[in-house]
Structures are given as structure tokens and as C-alpha cells.
Amino acid sequence: MKAVRFYGKEDVRVEDVAAPSALGDSQVLVKPLTCGICGTDLHEFAGGPIVTPRVPHKFTGAVLPQILGHEFSAEVIEAGKSVTRVRKGDRVSIQPLVMPLDDYYSRRGLNHLSPSMGCIGLSWAWGGMSELAVINDYNANVLPENVTDEQGAMVEPTAVALYGVDRAKVTGGSTVLITGAGPIGALVVLICSAFGASKIFVSEPNANRRKHIEDMGVATAILDPKAVNVVDYIRENTEEGVGVDSAIECSGFEAALNTCVEAVRNHGTVVQTGLHVKKALVDPALWALKDITIEATWCYEVTMWPRVMRMVSSGKLPVEKIITGRIEPEAIVEQGFRSLLNPSGKEMKVMVNMT
Structure with missing residues (x-):
């Protein structure tokens, strides 16, 4: 069968591999329908192996080359004899x-914090960028009828974003700053809007991403931090100049984190969702002076899938708005990875059609 496999830095191949030959009692054989390219996949392509295992993973036993794809929807082909939650023909969103x-x-x-945790499409024998994949029963979540295959594949990155918004204590009437308008930042914007935030400020240096956020039509202001003093702007546009209630950092850059700290009001909350690739110089004395809460997030609670799917099904969370490209597996390197890594590129979220 056809699969997209990662071998190492800038080495991704579409090739024939053996189809699954064994299914455990509590496992499910699925046919992937569509799969998103994640920022983690981009990090692996540009500088990996990072989380993909060079030696057998201590829990899953997976080792390079790795079938990619952890943001995907699929159709159930066969269920193990102990599986009761899903059945043949169900469309499912994968919690990987x-x-x-x-x-x-x-x-x-706190399953997501297990030191032995692996991930389908990164450290598991199978992934969503293949014709077939084996998952565990707890990885499968049946999609509502009115949720599309693409929306189902978007549940995984939406869970990352929702976890950050939850930790930021965003609620109806909140004022929020989001730094970084990549896919996760864009989803955070949509979720804050769905929650009823009264003011949503976005800081993003990339003009194409700012335009995409503008087109979504829910942000109060979209700022270029290279041209505007973001902190001053927010103070001028919040009640009594105190700053925002919550700030969610989605870029993984030191300057953005410190902007969030400065822009949030006293006793507010800053959440670090973007992954840093190096240590950051911060000012804990300012954290203390402002009496703020600093939160950091990793992945998501694995129980979030039904909640995300209900929000999408209700129409209140149009996650498909961040999708900008749809490609076939054979185009994944040039139209997928390289396009998304291009600083001047126009892509936000690229989906790989596996049907």
C-alpha cells in the first residue's frame, strides 16, 4: 500500500509498504480519509529526527522510517473482537x-503527560498518511454526521488550541491577546470568538497570515509587531489602560512571550502554547510585580474530542476556515512541506487527500 514515510532531515518519500497483517483484540483497522500537515511534521522535515524515534520507542517499539500523519479522519474497516465503541463503516476522528x-x-x-507516550504518525508503526492504519480503540472517536472529513481531521490541532484557551481562562467578555497566527494561533482566534471574547487582539509579523486572520472576520485588531508597539496599542484599547485579561503565546518566540507578559493586566493569565526551540530570557520579577499566572501547555487532555466535535457540529467553531491547500500525497514535499516552510508563502493549513 502507499504511504508517506519520513527518513530524516528533508527526506520524505512516498513509497509502497506492507499493509497491516495483524489486529489486536482492542485495535481498529482504519482507512485514512484526509490528513493535515502539522507544525511538528514541519519541524521533523526541516531539522529532524526530533520526536520521531531513531531507536525503537520505549513503549510502541516504532523506529524510523516513520509513516507520517497524526491529524486525520478515517473510516473503520475492521474492529478487534473486544472493541465495542466503533464498528465497520464508522467515520472517526483520531486522537493520536x-x-x-x-x-x-x-x-x-493526565494521559498526555505519560513519560512513555507515543503518537500515531510520529512514534507508532502507522500514521494517517497511508492507505491503511492500525489504531487502538481509545484513539477512535465517531464523527457526527454533519461534521466533514476535513473537519474531523482538524479536531487534533483544535484540541491543542482549545487546551490553551481553557488554561487562559477565556470566557464571555474576556479581552485576549494572541501572538502568532499560524494554524494554532488562528484556531485560538476562532475559539476565543466562539467563547464570546469581547476583544481579540492578534500580533503577527507575516502579512499573509495577518490577511488570513482578517478574512476570518472575528479579530478586533491584527497588528504587525514590527510596525506597531503592541503593548502600547493594547493599553490604549482596553479598559482604563490595564491590558488584556489573557494572553496566549502561539509562536514560540522569546519576544512574543515577553510581549504577552507586558500586555496582560495585573492578575491576568499568560499561556505558552507555541513550542520554543531554545531557552528564552524572561523577567520573573515582572511576573511577580503584576501577580500574573504563567501557564504552559503540552498537547491536550485526551478526553477533549467529544467537546471539540460538538463545537464544530454546532457551527460555532468553523475550523475549516484555516485550510488553504489540498494536495495529493505525491505532492507533499513541494506543495506541502516546502510551501508551508516558505516565509513568504501563502499557505496556512494544507490537507493531504488519502482517498
Whole structure:
């Protein structure tokens, strides 16, 4: 069968691999329908292996080359004899994290923090960029009838964004700053709007991404931090000049994190969602002076899938608005990875059609 496999830095190949030959009692055989290219995939392509395993993964046993794809929807082809939650023909959205279900963190509902955690499409034998894949029963979430295949594939990155918004304590009437308007930042904007935030400020240096956020029509102001003093602007446009209630950092850059700290009001909340690739110089004395809460997030709670799907199904969360490209697997390097990594490129989210 055809699969997209990652071998190493800038080495991704579309090739024939053996189809799954064995299915565990609690496993499900699925046919991927559509799969998003994630920022993690881009990091792997540009500088990996990073999280893809050079040696067998300690829990899953997976090792390079890795079939990519962890943001995907699929059709159930076969279910193991102990599986009761899904059946043949169901359309499902994949929650891709795999881990022991009985370790310290999983017993406390913190499955995503298990030190043994692996991920379908990154450290598991199978991934969403293939004709078939094997998953565990707990990875499959049946999609509502009115949620499309593409929306189903978008549940995974939306869960990342929703986790950040939850941790930022955003609610009806909140004022929010979002730094970084890549796919996660754009989804954070949509979620804050769905939650009823009264003012949504976005800071993003890339003109194409600013235009995309503008086209979504829900942000109060979209600022270029190279041309505008973001902190001054926010103080001028919030009640009594105090700043925003919450700031969600989605770029992974030191300057953006410090902007969030300066822009948030006293006793506000700053959430770090973007992944930093190096250490950042910060000012904890200012954190203390402002009595703010600093939160950091990793992945999402694995129980978030039904909630995200309900929000999408209701029409209140149009996650498809961030999709800008649709390609076939054979085009993944040039029209997928290289296009998304191009600083002047116009793509926000590229989906790979697997049907």
C-alpha cells in the first residue's frame, strides 16, 4: 500500500509498504480519509529526527522510517473482537496519543503527560498518511454526521488550541491577546470568538497570515509587531489602560512571550502554547510585580474530542476556515512541506487527500 514515510532531515518519500497483517483484540483497522500537515511534521522535515524515534520507542517499539500523519479522519474497516465503541463503516476522528493506561499520570487522567507516550504518525508503526492504519480503540472517536472529513481531521490541532484557551481562562467578555497566527494561533482566534471574547487582539509579523486572520472576520485588531508597539496599542484599547485579561503565546518566540507578559493586566493569565526551540530570557520579577499566572501547555487532555466535535457540529467553531491547500500525497514535499516552510508563502493549513 502507499504511504508517506519520513527518513530524516528533508527526506520524505512516498513509497509502497506492507499493509497491516495483524489486529489486536482492542485495535481498529482504519482507512485514512484526509490528513493535515502539522507544525511538528514541519519541524521533523526541516531539522529532524526530533520526536520521531531513531531507536525503537520505549513503549510502541516504532523506529524510523516513520509513516507520517497524526491529524486525520478515517473510516473503520475492521474492529478487534473486544472493541465495542466503533464498528465497520464508522467515520472517526483520531486522537493520536498512545500510552500505558495504568501508569502514574494516566491513572490521574493526565494521559498526555505519560513519560512513555507515543503518537500515531510520529512514534507508532502507522500514521494517517497511508492507505491503511492500525489504531487502538481509545484513539477512535465517531464523527457526527454533519461534521466533514476535513473537519474531523482538524479536531487534533483544535484540541491543542482549545487546551490553551481553557488554561487562559477565556470566557464571555474576556479581552485576549494572541501572538502568532499560524494554524494554532488562528484556531485560538476562532475559539476565543466562539467563547464570546469581547476583544481579540492578534500580533503577527507575516502579512499573509495577518490577511488570513482578517478574512476570518472575528479579530478586533491584527497588528504587525514590527510596525506597531503592541503593548502600547493594547493599553490604549482596553479598559482604563490595564491590558488584556489573557494572553496566549502561539509562536514560540522569546519576544512574543515577553510581549504577552507586558500586555496582560495585573492578575491576568499568560499561556505558552507555541513550542520554543531554545531557552528564552524572561523577567520573573515582572511576573511577580503584576501577580500574573504563567501557564504552559503540552498537547491536550485526551478526553477533549467529544467537546471539540460538538463545537464544530454546532457551527460555532468553523475550523475549516484555516485550510488553504489540498494536495495529493505525491505532492507533499513541494506543495506541502516546502510551501508551508516558505516565509513568504501563502499557505496556512494544507490537507493531504488519502482517498
